[in-house]
Amino acid sequence: xxxxxxxxxxxxxxxxxxxxxxxxxxxxxxxxxxxxxxxxxxxxxxxxxxxxxxxxxxxxxxxxxxxxxxxxxxxxxxxxxxxxxxxxxxxxxxxxxxxxxxxxxxxxxxxxxxxxxxxxxxxxxxxxxxxxxxxxxxxxxxxxxxxxxxxxxxxxxxxxxxxxxxxxxxxxxxxxxxxxxxxxxxxxxxxxxxxxxxxxxxxxxxxxxxxxxxxxxxxxxxxxxxxxxxxxxxxxxxxxxxxxxxxxxxxxxxxxxxxxxxxxxxxxxxxxxxxxxxxxxxxxxxxxxxxxxxxxxxxxxxxxxxxxxxxxxxxxxxxxxxxxxxxxxxxxxxxxxxxxxxxxxxxxxxxxxxxxxxxxxx
RNA sequence: GCAGGGUUAGUGAAGCGGUCAAACACGGCAGACUGUAAAUCUGCUGGCUUAUGCCUUCGUAGGUUCGAAUCCUACACCCUGCA
Numbered sequence: 001x002x003x004x005x006x007x008x009x010x011x012x013x014x015x016x017x018x019x020x021x022x023x024x025x026x027x028x029x030x031x032x033x034x035x036x037x038x039x040x041x042x043x044x045x046x047x048x049x050x051x052x053x054x055x056x057x058x059x060x061x062x063x064x065x066x067x068x069x070x071x072x073x074x075x076x077x078x079x080x081x082x083x084x085x086x087x088x089x090x091x092x093x094x095x096x097x098x099x100x101x102x103x104x105x106x107x108x109x110x111x112x113x114x115x116x117x118x119x120x121x122x123x124x125x126x127x128x129x130x131x132x133x134x135x136x137x138x139x140x141x142x143x144x145x146x147x148x149x150x151x152x153x154x155x156x157x158x159x160x161x162x163x164x165x166x167x168x169x170x171x172x173x174x175x176x177x178x179x180x181x182x183x184x185x186x187x188x189x190x191x192x193x194x195x196x197x198x199x200x201x202x203x204x205x206x207x208x209x210x211x212x213x214x215x216x217x218x219x220x221x222x223x224x225x226x227x228x229x230x231x232x233x234x235x236x237x238x239x240x241x242x243x244x245x246x247x248x249x250x251x252x253x254x255x256x257x258x259x260x261x262x263x264x265x266x267x268x269x270x271x272x273x274x275x276x277x278x279x280x281x282x283x284x285x286x287x288x289x290x291x292x293x294x295x296x297x298x299x300x301x302x303x304x305x306x307x308x309x310x311x312x313x314x315x316x317x318x319x320x321x322x323x324x325x326x327x328x329x330x331x332x333x334x335x336x337x338x339x340x341x342x343x344x345x346x347x348x349x350x351x352x353x354x355x356x357x358x359x360x361x362x
Numbered sequence: 363g364c365a366g367g368g369u370u371a372g373u374g375a376a377g378c379g380g381u382c383a384a385a386c387a388c389g390g391c392a393g394a395c396u397g398u399a400a401a402u403c404u405g406c407u408g409g410c411u412u413a414u415g416c417c418u419u420c421g422u423a424g425g426u427u428c429g430a431a432u433c434c435u436a437c438a439c440c441c442u443g444c445a
Contacts, residue, residue, distance in 0.1 A: 041398050062397070100397045108399085121399055147397080197397090228396040236396095256397040263396075278398045285401045286394085302391070333401095341401055 037276040057353035066098035074140035082142035095143035103152035131176035148177035163201040193220035280348035285341035317350035
């Protein structure tokens with residue numbers, strides 16, 4: 001893949017006490033690590049314009065294969081100029097493969113060796129997603145970082161019984177993802193990057209094997225999936241501490257789905273280079289935000305009714321710098337004005353971007 | 363003036379003899395949210411105090427009944443017709 005070319009995909013500049021600092025090169029530009037990606041599932045980071053996203057310091061946006069395939073469809077997006085033009089974002093885009101929906105929509109999907117069949121919630125149509133299909137869609141969309149299609153399981157008893165199956169299937173699907181990706185990109189001048197995903201639930205043995213298997217391929221980056229799905233901080237931290245010495249240092253390490261500041265600090269200090277999460281935007285729309293010290297406040301609380309201070313006086317985000325008071329934001333939340341969610345999203349994403357920036361060196 | 367309808371907790375609105383401190387919605391208070399089926403969901407929302415407990419509530423004042431938000435009488439206010 002791209003790692004065979006002259007410029008390495010990932011340039012590690014510095015490692016201090018487990019914290020890595022470097023540059024990830026994508027065809028849409030180079031980005032500094034560690035970094036956090038806000039989630040724009042359906043082609044937009046909810047309630048934010050690309051300019052607002054950019055103002056937070058976010059370098060990449062994550063989009064979703066499953067959602068964009070259903071609506072409006074990758075062919076439509078391709079006709080409209082590809083995902084970058086479509087959503088008016090010229091920075092790098094990473095697309096998730098749809099693997100997470102195998103888990104989050106498990107109750108309305110059916111898994112077979114071939115792939116996963118979903119029921120389109122809009123019209124009940126059966127939608128088949130396979131590793132090959134996922135690659136085709138992501139390439140049609142024009143993403144700069146493409147994720148392999150994986151089999152994600154939860155942590156309840158039923159799911160735990162599937163742990164091994166999911167681990168094994170994830171690797172067969174990884175091989176198929178890689179094969180399809182190579183087939184479709186062989187004539188491309190500037191192909192996107194492909195990342196493989198390690199699974200294994202909370203089983204260290206499986207996790208180790210899974211990571212080794214992903215790293216035995218020539219994918220451009222290594223992702224850890226299937227965590228932060230309800231296992232709780234101690235178990236997640238324990239697993240990531242266990243995995244930290246096992247990563248290939250020459251490639252980027254992406255922990256999928258983590259965005260609680262406390263968790264982010266821990267994992268960045270244990271070798272993770274990139275993260276994404278819906279938390280800053282979802283929490284923001286629900287009225288909660290982070291302030292200095294990783295503390296969380298509920299802006300809808302009665303005690304902020306006449307609070308003239310900004311969300312966080314130590315913050316350099318647009319919302320805080322503009323002087324929007326907690327009292328104003330509380331009011332807008334209370335009356336259902338979406339501006340409140342927008343302004344708080346800007347703050348929350350900026351909070352996580354600053355957190356990442358503090359770890360970067362050089 | 364006559365006839366009819368109405369007055370229920372912060373608001374709207376069910377209930378029309380006991381299982382009613384009173385459905386439901388909104389509002390209010392608090393919480394949850396980790397590769398977004400999430401601008402969503404959960405709990406609480408008369409007082410005391412947390413109990414298979416007590417007290418005070420369904421326009422006001424009386425009455426009937428073992429028992430009334432529910433039935434009767436009077437009064438107050440509101441609405442709709444006819445004058």
